[in-house]
Amino acid sequence: MSPGLRTQVGQLARRSVLRTLRQPAQIVPALIFPLFLLAVNSGGLKDATNLPGFPTDSYLTFALAVPFMQGALFSVMNAGTDLARDIETGFLNRLALTPLRGAALLSGLLAGAVVLGLVQAVTYLVVGLLAGANLAAGFGGALVLVALAVTITVAFGTIGLFAALRTGSGEAVQSLFPVFFVFLFLSAMALPLNLLQTQWFHDIAAVNPVTYLLEALRSLLIEGWNLGQLALGFGIALTVLAIGMYAASSALKTRLVRT
Amino acid sequence: MSTAQPAGFWTIARAVAWRSVRIFLGNPAFLLPAVIFPLFFFVSFAGGLSAVANVPGFDFPTGYTAFQFVFVLLQSAAFGGVFTGFGIARDFETGFARRYLLAASNRGGIVAGYAMAALFRAIFTAAILTVIALLAGMNIDGEGVEIFGLYGLALLVNIAATMWAAGVAMRVRSIQGGPLMQFPVFLILFLAPVYVPLALLSGWIHAVASVNPVTAILEAGRGFISGDPTVVALALGIGATLPVLFALWARGGLRRAEAAG
Numbered sequence: 323m324s325p326g327l328r329t330q331v332g333q334l335a336r337r338s339v340l341r342t343l344r345q346p347a348q349i350v351p352a353l354i355f356p357l358f359l360l361a362v363n364s365g366g367l368k369d370a371t372n373l374p375g376f377p378t379d380s381y382l383t384f385a386l387a388v389p390f391m392q393g394a395l396f397s398v399m400n401a402g403t404d405l406a407r408d409i410e411t412g413f414l415n416r417l418a419l420t421p422l423r424g425a426a427l428l429s430g431l432l433a434g435a436v437v438l439g440l441v442q443a444v445t446y447l448v449v450g451l452l453a454g455a456n457l458a459a460g461f462g463g464a465l466v467l468v469a470l471a472v473t474i475t476v477a478f479g480t481i482g483l484f485a486a487l488r489t490g491s492g493e494a495v496q497s498l499f500p501v502f503f504v505f506l507f508l509s510a511m512a513l514p515l516n517l518l519q520t521q522w523f524h525d526i527a528a529v530n531p532v533t534y535l536l537e538a539l540r541s542l543l544i545e546g547w548n549l550g551q552l553a554l555g556f557g558i559a560l561t562v563l564a565i566g567m568y569a570a571s572s573a574l575k576t577r578l579v580r581t
Numbered sequence: 582m583s584t585a586q587p588a589g590f591w592t593i594a595r596a597v598a599w600r601s602v603r604i605f606l607g608n609p610a611f612l613l614p615a616v617i618f619p620l621f622f623f624v625s626f627a628g629g630l631s632a633v634a635n636v637p638g639f640d641f642p643t644g645y646t647a648f649q650f651v652f653v654l655l656q657s658a659a660f661g662g663v664f665t666g667f668g669i670a671r672d673f674e675t676g677f678a679r680r681y682l683l684a685a686s687n688r689g690g691i692v693a694g695y696a697m698a699a700l701f702r703a704i705f706t707a708a709i710l711t712v713i714a715l716l717a718g719m720n721i722d723g724e725g726v727e728i729f730g731l732y733g734l735a736l737l738v739n740i741a742a743t744m745w746a747a748g749v750a751m752r753v754r755s756i757q758g759g760p761l762m763q764f765p766v767f768l769i770l771f772l773a774p775v776y777v778p779l780a781l782l783s784g785w786i787h788a789v790a791s792v793n794p795v796t797a798i799l800e801a802g803r804g805f806i807s808g809d810p811t812v813v814a815l816a817l818g819i820g821a822t823l824p825v826l827f828a829l830w831a832r833g834g835l836r837r838a839e840a841a842g
Contacts, residue, residue: 351760358768365786366776369636507625513632523628 330422334430341404342434352396352438353445356389360450363388367512375516378456378544386450387539388511390471391532393442394478395502401435402482402495409490414577424574428567432479439475443468458546466552467542473559474535478502480566487573509533531558590690597681597694601668602701615664615702619657619710623649627717630776638781643807646719651731651802652775654707655795658739659766661702665695666746666762673754673838682839692831696743703739707732722808730813731805734798737820742766744827751834754841773799794819 342349364382371379378384408414417427447457447464457463481502485495509532510518518524527533538555541548588596605611626649634645641648672678681691721728746762753761773795774782782790790796801816 359771362771362775362786365784366774366782367630367633368783369638369777369781370630370633372636373632503621507621507629510629512625512629517632518629519632520628523624523631527629 327423327426330426331429331433334422334427335433338404338431338434339437342400342438349438349441352393352400352442355396356392356442356446357449359392360385360389360446361453363512364453370513373513373517375514377514377540380454380456382450382453383455383543384514384540385512386446386455386543387536388506389446389450390443390467390474390539391506391511391536393439393446393471394474395499395506396442397435397439397475397479398482398485398502399496399499400438400482401431401479402486402498403492404434405431405483405486406490406492406495409486409577410492418578424571424578428480428483428570428574431483432476435476435479435482436472439472439479440468442475443471446471455543457543459542460546463542463546467539470538470542470552470555470559473556473563477559477563477566480563480570484566484570484573487570487577490577505530505532510536531562534558588686588690590687590693593685593687593690594693594697597691598697598701601665601695601698604668605698605702611664611668615657615661615706616709618660619653619706620713622656623653623710623714626653626776627714627719633776636777636781639777641778641803641807643720643722646714646717647721647806648803650710650714650719651806652770652773652799654710654731654735655738655799655802656770657706657710658703658735659742659770660763661706662699662739662742662744663746663762663766665699665702665743666750667756667759668698669695669747669750670753670756670758670762673750674756678754678838679842688835688839689832692744692747692835695747696740699739699743700736703736707735721806723805724808727805727808727810730810731802734802734805734816734820737824738798741820741823741827744824744831748827748830748834751831751838754838769793769795778803794823 360382364385367385368381370376371381371384376384405414408417447467451457457467459466482495482498485498486492489495508523508526509530510527511532515524515527515533515537518527534551534554535558538551541551541555545551605615627646630649631645633639634641634648669678672681678691682688685691723731745766749758749762752758772786772789773793774790779787779790779796779800797812797816797819801810801812804811804813
């Protein structure tokens, strides 16, 4: 990275991080809401561990992977809404008058998502472990878990950037929330894939990438080191990241031409 | 010379309700979440958790789809009320609610109008949810009066949630009060026996669910759909009391809004 590009990314990253940290309305729901659902679901579905084939005797451990995915969904909204606000207020137009590179803009904007993803992942993990969840992969597994969670958060954040650049509207980005929830709901979120009895639901969950992201996160909590599942999880997250960045870069070019 | 008569309570209520219903039906941004979110929950719970019916001690012969349908029906009814509260807050932000307050001779009619619109939302969503559930193969073992009881409970929940959200909206008078309207309703719904019957819960969630008023309503609803009515008097008592209590809360909010000008 050239010094000029590094400076550009650094300045925008600093702004993005500060803006994220200064908005409790972005951070608090992204922390509280997934933890509340974790508490309720792990209490209400405790008996599901009695089902033959359930991979662990602790539903809390099984369910602990879900907040990481919910946190990533908040990242779509937060990253997208921040950029949409920059578009709505004309800040992006002012940036367009500077020699700023598109790559610097997008990378800098994602810095806020990285910080939020890190705060979320550490909080979910610490709260989960304090509540009695297991971490079969140990301390090294915790580091990999956080790394995977942050990668997923950033990957989903690029989709938020793309949506913001395409629509230029914070309201339109917010309306994407239910769409992304479909992916979470139609996955092996509440039960493992082998225990999804409704055939059509099982078929959808089996082709839903979110299922494999959840399984990668869960493998560290329940099994220990399952390199195949981890490789699949990181592979999917990085693929989403690459596609999201490409789409956002294309949308940025189009928007800058428009302005 | 004739003087115009001030509009009565029901005239005002009908006018407010008609406008709110038109906004709801005419704007996909309001219509789609109201319909899609309950369907997501229903599909996720009934489809993704059907194996929970095999948990030892789970005894609900009508099936897990019907078991979850009752929860999602009550949830969609409650959120129909909450979303109406969002509409009230938005009307205050845009200044439209102040015009209502200036124009209406009987301001209670404004709140009644919003409540009528919320009932429409609840019935609209419940109708779609019921059709989808039946298409998905849901069994209904209850008979006419019992099914009427189930939907009656849902409408009482809708009125209670509307009055709660209206009370918040008229106090805060900004959409920023949205989380305050939404989160307590979400909390009380999910602290009931959502996935399994109360008897199968244990630990803190059992203790909380045992004293949660929504639990009785949920269990009565599940009793109605399975043709085995249970805790009906308690559920109807709670279902009738909550709207009255929250109507008083909403009236207090209206007084605050009037005082704020």
